[in-house]
Amino acid sequence: MNKNVKRTVATMMIAGMTFSGAAGVYAGTNMQKISAFLNYSIGFKIDGSTYIPKDENGNKLAPITYHDTTYLPVRALSNALNTPIQYDSKTNTIYIGTSTTDQWVLTNYTAAQLDEIKKAFAGFDGFETAYAPQMMIKGDALQKVATTADGVNLLFKDMTVNVSPRDYSYEYDGTSVTLSNGAKAKWYTEGKTQMLTVKVDDRFVTVSSPSGKLSKSQLEKAVVSVTKVGAIQTDLVKVTYTAAQLDELKKAFANFDGFEAPYAPQMIVNGDALQKSAATADGVNLLFNNMTVNVSPRDYSSEYDGTSVTLSNGVKAKWYKPGDTQMLTVKVDDRYVTLSSPNGKLTQAQLEKVAVNVVKVGAVQTDLATVTYSAAQTKAIKDEFAKFDGFTAAYAPTKMVKDDAFQNVASGDSVNFLFKHMNVQISPRDYSVGYESTNVTLPNGVKAKWFTPSDTAMLTFQIDDRYVTISSADNSLTKAQIEQVATGVAKLK
Incomplete structure (x- = not known):
């Protein structure tokens, strides 16, 4: 869908929230009685295909017309656009798209769970290698592993992952999607449950959320992380x-x-x-x-x-x-x-x-030292970050080469940390844009790039919502040392 169209529809979704599944959010003085009309004459087409909005039980929904404005059923529309919607009861906030409540964690399987997973797969001749998700929504958890006639089910609290040599989706009409890793997958509905199937190596992985607590986009993110289970950590x-x-x-x-x-x-x-x-x-x-x-x-x-x-x-x-x-x-x-x-x-x-x-x-570990900021320096750093609207959280280097020393902190369109042998800039801006660059992977697995705007090589990488740029103005630090220092930039406590 055209991005502008999608953005407009998203605005309409927000406008219509009080008339859809989120109506129960408001209570007491926050609710106002109105007179509106269910408008059954309006039809929908998404990317050229007819769309009929339905609730979670499959009942047809109609938009509401109120004061010449049409309000759409937000929950049903979010499913059609593959845009997750969540409600945080603690803050009475509805999130459309990525939310602060949508947190992903590594699935740290216990030795007993890994053993159960491997035993479940071991019964299949030529299919013994175990596969499982490496990521899950925070709060979810593996409950049980069950062997089926032609596959293995991993039963989580809020999702089911089936790994099988059989493609269950081919019997159903569905919608093709491209996952974040470029793999082609297919959404289809079995009964009242949405299913997503993708081929991973020599098998087919099908994910679903029988409880309905995970959105389509969340299940797509989970299925991308399904890989071969390697050696126990x-x-x-x-x-x-x-x-x-x-x-x-x-x-x-x-x-x-x-x-x-x-x-x-x-x-x-x-x-x-x-x-x-x-x-x-x-x-x-x-x-x-x-x-x-x-x-x-x-x-x-x-x-x-x-x-x-x-x-x-x-x-x-x-x-x-x-x-x-x-x-x-x-x-x-x-x-x-x-x-x-x-x-x-x-x-x-x-x-x-x-x-x-x-x-x-990177640098030999003995080449590096821990940066220790005094109380006054910590306060000065936090004060500089506080000058940026929406960018107040303070970040700072925690590693430096042994003979280096922190000198000062200053701000402009970034917060600049001035060391004896290096400069560290933390900014909402990516300074590398417009320059030729070389991509590298830091020792902690983070993607970064080197660029040279003048005579000094600079390393840039993203951490959370900001960009960090590190350089050595006197050229006394090697690229390997700067890359090692980069792994120590973190939120200031």
Whole structure:
């Protein structure tokens, strides 16, 4: 739908809220009796298709005409436009679209739940790999996992997720949609329940909200997070590279012009350890006890048939087998990372979990120090942010290079933190617009970009509703150090 049309309709929805499902919001002196007409003569077309508004029980709804203005049934229309609507009883506020109550959290499955999920899938020959959502609406929770005749049901408090080799949607008429990850999906109605089906790897995932508490857009967001269940989190440990290992890593990458930035896993399977880093003709090999990680400008997988998979971070990867060893290749920034377990001790799920954690190696941890602000400095920072209408929450760097020091804070069209060796700007404006830039992924997984407006390279990334730009005016900090500092910008307590 045309954005302007959609915006106009949304305005009409707001105008009509008191006549729809939200009528019970107002009470006492906030209610005013009126005389209006149900107008059954008005028809609706959305994107050229006839639309009949209905309530949650399937009963036909009519718009209301009052003082020559037409008021539309907001709940039904929000479903038709795939725009979520929520009511917060604590504040008597109706939210159309994204709301402050729409909070997403990671589905941190317990070991017992993971075991139950894996057992449910294990009964299917050729379909044993377990899949489950990685995100859910805050307040929801997995209740039970049940095996069906040809799939597995994950029963949450407010949604049901079915994973099956069968496409249940093909028997029904429905509406095609494109999800946020680019995948094509289909909405259809079975009985009185809206269902969404999408193909994920070699299976079909169907999500619904039998309780009706989740909107279409919320279910679309949940289904995008359905991925293969990898190693239990306790199987993975953080890698702590020694100074000598980091030095060896950096030297191995330094031989490649335009490709010098070192990349390495941040998490490995418990019990594994880095043995050696070695430069090859067109890449770098990181040799662990139980796996090999190759980082190269070349995509080795392109020469082989393979199987596409979606990793837990939503990135597409490919499994293939050039010899006797299974290999997984994924693109990370401007390079290709290939993982394998030559001794066969790591499973595919474990290698996929490690692959998600291969990122640029930043400054050596011992190079960094914690920024400690005095009470006076904290007050000065908060005062500068308070000058911005609607932008009052204060953010500040919490990391700096060891020999750096905070000097001052000032504001203009941004809040500027002046350190001895770096400047940090926090602004509602993205300063990188209009400049050529290079995209990078920070060590914490946040997307950022480098640009050079003059002689000084600057790093910009978004945090919440603002943009952070970091630079080193005296050029004493490396890009890797600035990227590491960037991961420490957070809300000031």
